[in-house]
Amino acid sequence: MRNINIKELAKSLNLSTSTVSRAFRESSDINKETKDKILAAAKELNYQPNHYASNLREQRSKTIAVIVPELGNNFFSQAIHGIERIARDKGYHILIYSTDDDYDKEVAFIRHLHHGRADGIIMSVSGEANDHNYLNEFNQRLPLVFFDRVYEDIITPRVITNDYDSSFSASQHLIKQGCRRIAYLVVNKNLSIGKTRMQGYLDALEKYNIPFDDQLIVDCTNSYRKNSVILKNMFATLKPDGVFTSVERLAFATYYACYDLNIAIPADVKVVGFSSLQIATLLNPSLTTVTQPSTKIGVEAALLLFKMLENPETVNKSEKIVLDSKLIKRNSTAK
Amino acid sequence: MRNINIKELAKSLNLSTSTVSRAFRESSDINKETKDKILAAAKELNYQPNHYASNLREQRSKTIAVIVPELGNNFFSQAIHGIERIARDKGYHILIYSTDDDYDKEVAFIRHLHHGRADGIIMSVSGEANDHNYLNEFNQRLPLVFFDRVYEDIITPRVITNDYDSSFSASQHLIKQGCRRIAYLVVNKNLSIGKTRMQGYLDALEKYNIPFDDQLIVDCTNSYRKNSVILKNMFATLKPDGVFTSVERLAFATYYACYDLNIAIPADVKVVGFSSLQIATLLNPSLTTVTQPSTKIGVEAALLLFKMLENPETVNKSEKIVLDSKLIKRNSTAK
DNA sequence: TCAGCTATATTTACCGGTCAATACTAATTG
DNA sequence: CAATTAGTATTGACCGGTAAATATAGCTGA
Numbered sequence: 210m211r212n213i214n215i216k217e218l219a220k221s222l223n224l225s226t227s228t229v230s231r232a233f234r235e236s237s238d239i240n241k242e243t244k245d246k247i248l249a250a251a252k253e254l255n256y257q258p259n260h261y262a263s264n265l266r267e268q269r270s271k272t273i274a275v276i277v278p279e280l281g282n283n284f285f286s287q288a289i290h291g292i293e294r295i296a297r298d299k300g301y302h303i304l305i306y307s308t309d310d311d312y313d314k315e316v317a318f319i320r321h322l323h324h325g326r327a328d329g330i331i332m333s334v335s336g337e338a339n340d341h342n343y344l345n346e347f348n349q350r351l352p353l354v355f356f357d358r359v360y361e362d363i364i365t366p367r368v369i370t371n372d373y374d375s376s377f378s379a380s381q382h383l384i385k386q387g388c389r390r391i392a393y394l395v396v397n398k399n400l401s402i403g404k405t406r407m408q409g410y411l412d413a414l415e416k417y418n419i420p421f422d423d424q425l426i427v428d429c430t431n432s433y434r435k436n437s438v439i440l441k442n443m444f445a446t447l448k449p450d451g452v453f454t455s456v457e458r459l460a461f462a463t464y465y466a467c468y469d470l471n472i473a474i475p476a477d478v479k480v481v482g483f484s485s486l487q488i489a490t491l492l493n494p495s496l497t498t499v500t501q502p503s504t505k506i507g508v509e510a511a512l513l514l515f516k517m518l519e520n521p522e523t524v525n526k527s528e529k530i531v532l533d534s535k536l537i538k539r540n541s542t543a544k
Numbered sequence: 545m546r547n548i549n550i551k552e553l554a555k556s557l558n559l560s561t562s563t564v565s566r567a568f569r570e571s572s573d574i575n576k577e578t579k580d581k582i583l584a585a586a587k588e589l590n591y592q593p594n595h596y597a598s599n600l601r602e603q604r605s606k607t608i609a610v611i612v613p614e615l616g617n618n619f620f621s622q623a624i625h626g627i628e629r630i631a632r633d634k635g636y637h638i639l640i641y642s643t644d645d646d647y648d649k650e651v652a653f654i655r656h657l658h659h660g661r662a663d664g665i666i667m668s669v670s671g672e673a674n675d676h677n678y679l680n681e682f683n684q685r686l687p688l689v690f691f692d693r694v695y696e697d698i699i700t701p702r703v704i705t706n707d708y709d710s711s712f713s714a715s716q717h718l719i720k721q722g723c724r725r726i727a728y729l730v731v732n733k734n735l736s737i738g739k740t741r742m743q744g745y746l747d748a749l750e751k752y753n754i755p756f757d758d759q760l761i762v763d764c765t766n767s768y769r770k771n772s773v774i775l776k777n778m779f780a781t782l783k784p785d786g787v788f789t790s791v792e793r794l795a796f797a798t799y800y801a802c803y804d805l806n807i808a809i810p811a812d813v814k815v816v817g818f819s820s821l822q823i824a825t826l827l828n829p830s831l832t833t834v835t836q837p838s839t840k841i842g843v844e845a846a847l848l849l850f851k852m853l854e855n856p857e858t859v860n861k862s863e864k865i866v867l868d869s870k871l872i873k874r875n876s877t878a879k
Numbered sequence: 880t881c882a883g884c885t886a887t888a889t890t891t892a893c894c895g896g897t898c899a900a901t902a903c904t905a906a907t908t909g
Numbered sequence: 910c911a912a913t914t915a916g917t918a919t920t921g922a923c924c925g926g927t928a929a930a931t932a933t934a935g936c937t938g939a
Contacts, residue, residue: 214925225889230927238887255681260661261605262925264596265894272639280628281822286621293615293642297649302661304607305640307628314632324592325895326637346590464826487616491799493828549895560919565897573917597895600924660925 213256222250233258264325273514274304274327276318278335278358282457284485284503285333288356291507292331299515301328308335310431316343322351329514331507333358334400352517356510357501361401366517366528368510372402375499375534376409379453379481382497384417386479386542388451392425392443394459406455406483425449429459440466444478451542454482460496479542483534494540501534548591557585568593599660608849609639609662611653613670613693617792619820619838620668623691626842627666634850636663643670645766651678657686664849666842668693669735687852691845692836696736701852701863703845707737710834710869711744714788714816717832719752721814721877723786727760727778729794741790741818760784764794775801779813786877789817795831814877818869829875836869 219226224247231239232247251257264270275292277285289305296303304327308314315335320343322330329352334341341360344353355367383391393410395403407426414421427443429436440462443449454460460482467474474480474494481497489496509530517524554561559582566574567582586592599605610627612620624640631638639662643649650670655678657665664687669676676695679688690702718726728745730738742761749756762778764771775797778784789795795817802809809815809829816832824831844865852859 216925226925227890227927228888231888234927240887243887257655257659259600259659259925261596261599262894263927265594265600265896266925266927268894270596280621280625281618283616286615289640290615290642293640297641302639302641302656304637305624305628306632306637307625320592321637324594326595461823461826464823468825488796488799488827490803491796491827492823493826493830495828551895561895562897562920563918566918569897575917578917594895597924598897600895600926601897603924 213254214259215256218247218251218254218256221254222247230258268325269328270325271300272302272304272327273511274306274318274322274330274332276306276308276315276330276332278308278310278333280305280307283487284357284457284501287485287503288333288507288510291504291509292511293507295508295511295515310335319343319347327351329353329518331356331510331514334360352514352521354510354514354517356506358400358402364526366513366524366526366530368506368513368530368532369402370501370506370532370534372405372534373409375483375536376406376453376455377413378409378536379497379499380410380413381417382536382538382542383451383453383479383481384413384419386451386475386544388449388479389419390422390425390447390449391419391451391453392427392447392449394427394429394440394452394454394456394463396429396431396456396459403455410453422447429456429462431458433462436462437466441470444470444472449478451479452481454480457482457484457486460484460498464492464496474541475543481536481542489537490539492541494543497539497542498537499534500537502532505532548589549594550591553582553586553589553591556589557582565593603660604663605660606635607637607639607662608846609641609653609657609665609667611641611643611650611665611667613643613645613668615640615642618822619692619792619836622820622838623668623842623845626839626844627846628842630843630846630850636850645670654679654682662686664688664853666691666845666849669695687849687856689845689849689852691841693735693737699861701848701859701861701865703841703848703865703867704737705836705841705867705869707740707869708744710818710871711741711788711790712748713744713871714832714834715745715748716752717871717873717877718786718788718814718816719748719754721786721810721879723784723814724754725757725760725782725784726754726786726788727762727782727784729762729764729775729787729789729791729798731764731766731791731794733761733763738790745788757782764791764797766793768797771797772801776805779805779807784813786814787816789815792817792819792821795819795833799827799831809876810878816871816877824872825874827876829878832874832877833872834869835872837867840867 215226215229219229229247232244273296275289279285293303306318312335331354333356341363344363353365355365357369359367359369380391393407395407397403411421424447429439444466452463454463460480463480472478484498485501485503489498550561550564554564564582567579608631610624614620628638641653647670666689668691676698679698688700690700692704694702694704728742730742732738759782764774779801787798789798795815798815807813819833820836820838824833
């Protein structure tokens with residue numbers, strides 16, 4: 210059984226193609242009876258409008274693109290889940306791209322999307338970028354919403370969490386639990402999110418009069434192997450009594466390092482990390498987390514994008530939705 | 545800056561549109577000099593061919609669809625990661641759909657895709673289906689590859705793991721560790737994967753002359769809340785000394801139930817589960833898993849689909865790639 | 880009876896590419 | 910010098926829809 214097109218369907222009904230076309234859109238000058246007849250015949254013959262023809266004609270694709278740094282991360286897969294739900298409700302399709310934190314891929318993806326492939330983009334940026342100006346070109350034509358990891362110099366709506374506050378509370382929590390030498394683990398210090406989170410940490414130290422040692426700001430990587438070396442080295446030389454990780458992966462890396470080095474959590478070192486891992490409770494010891502409302506972030510980002518698509522005039526380009534993360538205290542920071 | 549189309553570009557170069565069009569495809573009768581000039585001008589004016597126009601004309605989209613039951617599951621997000629990598633190399637885009645294990649959504653998605661939206665589909669099926677016949681209609685026109693969760697009655701290439709063997713070894717492992725009352729937790733008994741995995745369990749019991757108690761086959765759901773009730777009830781009434789979960793989520797549910805009921809793992813009950821969780825080692829206790837090569841499964845499925853797209857004649861519709869899962873023994877099944 | 884109106888259906892010109900058929904150009908050959 | 914040919918560029922039909930402009934039918938009321 211091959212696909213049938215609108216012309217054949219029209220012919221079989223002795224109607225014109227545009228009458229048939231109308232039957233598939235909402236408000237139109239079409240007789241209810243005719244419409245029903247058409248829809249029935251369409252079902253019978255298994256006709257559905259060709260997406261590409263409509264897209265070409267209507268100059269929109271009913272598709273949104275989602276660009277994330279990585280897929281194997283609970284935060285992003287949950288956010289995508291949120292986006293997917295909204296998109297599906299709206300009858301939109303979603304394209305997924307993973308940059309693996311590679312700036313060049315990010316640029317390449319965006320350039321690809323930029324010709325009708327998608328009607329809008331929801332993106333969490335790669336860590337490495339320096340020149341984001343390329344985004345400004347598109348931004349005029351192709352609605353863009355940032356979530357979580359953003360470029361500060363690009364003016365476009367964004368959905369983020371109260372990173373400063375939650376970093377502050379997480380650090381404060383470590384301090385109150387008795388930590389004095391708290392390491393802050395970060396993957397990319399230049400990224401706004403790394404900076405904001407670090408500031409919360411710094412200010413908490415200051416508030417409690419804890420001297421700041423810049424060696425305790427530890428630059429990590431995306432490589433499991435390298436992080437392992439970096440962390441073991443850190444534990445050996447710096448002897449931190451607390452570790453605050455700005456990324457989920459680094460909390461796991463810390464656990465592994467401690468296991469290997471026979472450092473007891475929380476007795477010897479307390480650990481808290483940004484993480485959306487739903488089973489943080491099941492870890493050994495259960496991990497104190499700053500948990501972002503990941504699905505909600507996706508939902509909000511999608512809603513924002515659809516607002517831009519449907520009522521562009523109502524959207525302020527500088528709009529910023531800030532959602533609250535929660536500090537969930539568990540055993541990794543117990544006294 | 546608005547988008548420029550082929551006509552305008554051609555005009556600016558004093559060439560015809562088809563000459564320009566040729567410059568963007570490989571082998572074509574075009575003067576190298578002309579081609580270079582065109583490409584340079586295209587770059588200058590920021591021209592790229594409109595995807596939808598090409599798709600319409602060429603009747604293909606350079607897009608593949610990936611349909612999975614859920615996104616918030618390590619196995620699927622890793623598999624998608626594998627698919628994404630291959631697709632990107634081939635210059636393809638991927639559309640993601642999550643069925644939430646809902647058969648109706650699955651059917652709706654497929655029907656949507658069925659008109660040029662995608663050139664092929666990679667799918668792990670929803671658990672609930674009864675009538676999959678709808679797939680046969682499409683299968684002729686739209687290449688389809690199953691992975692992991694498959695419908696047995698649909699003849700199309702598939703990538704699966706040696707579920708029977710790994711179930712058998714997992715069950716055997718529990719038996720050797722001293723378990724005699726082993727519960728098998730399953731979400732959908734009717735799904736082939738549920739059946740295959742169960743058979744491994746049954747045969748292991750038989751081999752070791754352990755009487756089979758059908759109450760120990762426990763039907764679970766996709767709801768966290770309901771599973772919690774089901775499992776607590778199971779522990780109270782059936783007193784299993786081993787639990788084998790056919791799905792990652794159920795292993796976590798088992799942990800939660802044991803925590804709540806003060807049942808010690810592995811002293812009181814040993815637990816093993818299918819899971820692609822990378823940090824299974826960090827759980828309390830570390831979880832013995834049957835780990836599927838999730839990224840590899842995605843890669844293989846994608847390669848298979850591209851083989852179908854590029855050289856349909858070389859593909860046997862009954863092709864079945866079987867990858868090995870690994871039983872990784874950890875503390876949840878320690879003696 | 881007929882202009883005017885409403886409700887519905889059709890005609891036709893696109894959208895932006897691709898490709899088969901065709902035209903052109905310059906070089907080669909009888 | 911005309912005919913052939915190889916190489917390259919152009920014309921025009923088409924992919925499958927959509928929507929503005931236009932046509933048609935049936936009805937109303939002066």
